[in-house]
Amino acid sequence: MPKKFKLFFNSNYFPLVVLVFIGALGWGASFALDSFVQLLLVYLVINMILASSLNLINGITGQFSLGHAGFMAIGAYSSAFLSLWLNRHFGLGENAPSLIFIVLALAAGASAGLAGYLVGLPSLRLKGDYLAVVTLGFSEIIRVVIINTNEIGGPRGFGGFLAPQSFLFSFTHALFWLVFCYFLIQRLLKSNLGRSFLSVREDEIAAESLGVDTTKTKVRAFVISSFFAGVAGSLFAHFVAYLTPQTFSFAKTVDIIIMVVLGGMGSLEGCLIAAVIVTLLPEALRPLQDLTGVDLRMLIYSLMLILVMILRPQGIYGILQSFKKRPGAK
Amino acid sequence: MNAPLKSILEFKNVTMSFGGLKAVSDLSFAVGEKELVALIGPNGAGKTTVFNVMTGIYRPQSGNINFRNKSVLGLKAHQISGLGLGRTFQNIRLFKNLTVMQNVLIGAQPHFKYGFWEPLVLSSRFLETEANAKKYALELLGHFDLKQKQDELASSLPYGEQRKLEMVRSLIGMPRLICLDEPAAGMNHKETEDLMNLILKIKKDFDQAVFLIEHDMKLVMGISERIVVLDHGCCIEEGSPEKVRGSKAVIEAYLGADGGSL
Numbered sequence: 315m316p317k318k319f320k321l322f323f324n325s326n327y328f329p330l331v332v333l334v335f336i337g338a339l340g341w342g343a344s345f346a347l348d349s350f351v352q353l354l355l356v357y358l359v360i361n362m363i364l365a366s367s368l369n370l371i372n373g374i375t376g377q378f379s380l381g382h383a384g385f386m387a388i389g390a391y392s393s394a395f396l397s398l399w400l401n402r403h404f405g406l407g408e409n410a411p412s413l414i415f416i417v418l419a420l421a422a423g424a425s426a427g428l429a430g431y432l433v434g435l436p437s438l439r440l441k442g443d444y445l446a447v448v449t450l451g452f453s454e455i456i457r458v459v460i461i462n463t464n465e466i467g468g469p470r471g472f473g474g475f476l477a478p479q480s481f482l483f484s485f486t487h488a489l490f491w492l493v494f495c496y497f498l499i500q501r502l503l504k505s506n507l508g509r510s511f512l513s514v515r516e517d518e519i520a521a522e523s524l525g526v527d528t529t530k531t532k533v534r535a536f537v538i539s540s541f542f543a544g545v546a547g548s549l550f551a552h553f554v555a556y557l558t559p560q561t562f563s564f565a566k567t568v569d570i571i572i573m574v575v576l577g578g579m580g581s582l583e584g585c586l587i588a589a590v591i592v593t594l595l596p597e598a599l600r601p602l603q604d605l606t607g608v609d610l611r612m613l614i615y616s617l618m619l620i621l622v623m624i625l626r627p628q629g630i631y632g633i634l635q636s637f638k639k640r641p642g643a644k
Numbered sequence: 645m646n647a648p649l650k651s652i653l654e655f656k657n658v659t660m661s662f663g664g665l666k667a668v669s670d671l672s673f674a675v676g677e678k679e680l681v682a683l684i685g686p687n688g689a690g691k692t693t694v695f696n697v698m699t700g701i702y703r704p705q706s707g708n709i710n711f712r713n714k715s716v717l718g719l720k721a722h723q724i725s726g727l728g729l730g731r732t733f734q735n736i737r738l739f740k741n742l743t744v745m746q747n748v749l750i751g752a753q754p755h756f757k758y759g760f761w762e763p764l765v766l767s768s769r770f771l772e773t774e775a776n777a778k779k780y781a782l783e784l785l786g787h788f789d790l791k792q793k794q795d796e797l798a799s800s801l802p803y804g805e806q807r808k809l810e811m812v813r814s815l816i817g818m819p820r821l822i823c824l825d826e827p828a829a830g831m832n833h834k835e836t837e838d839l840m841n842l843i844l845k846i847k848k849d850f851d852q853a854v855f856l857i858e859h860d861m862k863l864v865m866g867i868s869e870r871i872v873v874l875d876h877g878c879c880i881e882e883g884s885p886e887k888v889r890g891s892k893a894v895i896e897a898y899l900g901a902d903g904g905s906l
């Protein structure tokens with residue numbers, strides 16, 4: 315068993331430590347009852363899911379998607395709408411069983427995954443930057459459709475659907491999906507499918523010549539990635555209990571891309587840490603912003619990205635590696 | 645012409661043009677089962693294009709290409725690879741940021757048959773398949789003196805070893821025909837000699853056909869069973885090394901092109 319344990323984690327316990335730490339924080343916060351800290355912690359976990367899943371397509375498979383917020387929106391709205399429908403037909407009310415939210419997350423993931431398949435199949439067959447253009451257009455279309463659909467609140471926003479009452483459940487549920495998403499991708503990387511993802515990023519022609527169906531491989535990565543974006547959307551929807559289309563604007567996608575780039579394209583560990591920075595930075599900057607009256611967030615992001623690109627193109631992952639490779643420390 | 649009795653690869657009147665340029669022009673030839681054939685010709689003769697049309701990178705405008713009695717026209721590159729056609733590239737195409745072992749395992753596509761969830765739950769089928777693939781990869785790397793480098797990044801290898809790694813990566817998929825595009829390019833005398841023995845060993849151990857593009861005439865004349873000579877996309881000579889060495893057309897093509905010597 316210890317041998318399998320080591321195999322599973324690939325002898326790298328850093329992510330496990332991070333996850334246990336966040337878990338401990340969340341369970342601690344559920345007693346402290348500071349709702350702002352609780353909110354941040356759930357956002358953090360959701361952002362980690364978004365960053366890990368976008369990393370699969372942008373970092374690991376080397377494609378460039380600009381539509382993650384769109385897939386998150388599909389998950390959020392379909393999950394919220396489905397819960398409303400369930401409520402209407404079965405009258406679950408305030409005391410909806412927790413299990414229902416797990417089912418909703420699955421359904422949200424499935425619908426986002428299906429959307430990912432429909433968007434990915436035609437655009438991933440083509441070489442070049444079609445994916446970036448198509449996904450950007452796609453997520454804008456999704457937003458515009460939401461704004462123009464009255465049944466889900468349109469521009470005013472959408473509320474009144476099921477929401478779990480306990481923070482502890484929301485948090486644990488989100489953490490469960492993060493653990494699942496993270497370790498699924500991490501384990502896949504040690505399998506033939508994961509290596510195929512990497513081979514597509516490295517050299518598509520060589521990969522094809524070795525028998526890798528690169529189109530199928532890219533579509534698979536894209537569907538898995540969209541699935542988890544949908545799950546994250548569902549977690550978000552039921553936690554905040556109110557959705558507005560602006561939440562899923564291009565700025566959200568940019569946030570997630572910053573996490574992936576800052577973490578070091580392709581590094582799962584790096585993007586966990588980058589998610590912490592990107593989630594907490596605006597809060598840390600808030601006093602400064604109140605003082606100066608300008609939104610410094612974007613300025614600092616840009617500065618950070620430029621510095622990372624110049625000093626450490628491999629992002630936080632590169633910094634982690636350089637600690638590991640210090641002379642004397644193996 | 646002494647065409648082989650049973651051919652694994654057949655080109656029939658294949659023409660491949662890029663714009664107005666006919667890189668391969670009405671070309672017909674065959675490679676036999678378990679035969680070692682060399683494709684030579686001056687720079688720009690169309691040799692690499694021959695590899696690219698048969699491996700599905702380009703689609704020729706006319707003619708037909710059969711591999712193991714099946715037309716490969718219209719098939720995707722990975723499907724052709726799946727039929728048992730392996731290749732290396734003239735300008736090395738390794739997965740540079742991956743380790744030597746990862747490179748080789750990606751070549752082992754046909755060996756992996758486990759399902760999507762098995763890597764997550766560490767099923768015994770997954771563990772066994774991976775362990776066996778790694779064992780086999782190490783064995784092959786051993787033949788090529790690359791065993792010690794399994795955990796190094798492919799980009800960190802010296803040039804000659806990168807070429808050898810490309811060969812291992814293709815061989816682990818157990819192709820029936822392996823096509824090597826200038827495997828000795830950039831190698832010194834000693835390395836070329838070792839490579840020559842390796843190619844002969846591959847052919848014998850793996851019981852497969854080898855189709856070789858090479859400029860090093862010592863290597864070509866030393867190991868080829870048959871040689872196809874290309875110039876301006878056309879086959880100008882075909883036959884045994886002795887026949888090709890004495891051919892007037894070949895000497896003219898080479899002298900005309902770059903004054904090379906046979």
Ligand SMILES: Nc1ncnc2c1ncn2[C@@H]1O[C@H](COP(=O)(O)OP(=O)(O)O)[C@@H](O)[C@H]1O
Nearest residue numbers: 662665667685686687688689690691692693694
């Ligand atoms: N993708 C391409 N586009 C345009 N021209 C090409 C392409 N590939 C090869 N060629 C041309 O076809 C001819 C044959 O090239 P190639 O097959 O690489 O020659 P060789 O391998 O014998 O040196 C050259 O003139 C080359 O410029």
Ligand SMILES: [Mg+2]
Nearest residue numbers: 691692693734
């Ligand atoms: Mg060439």
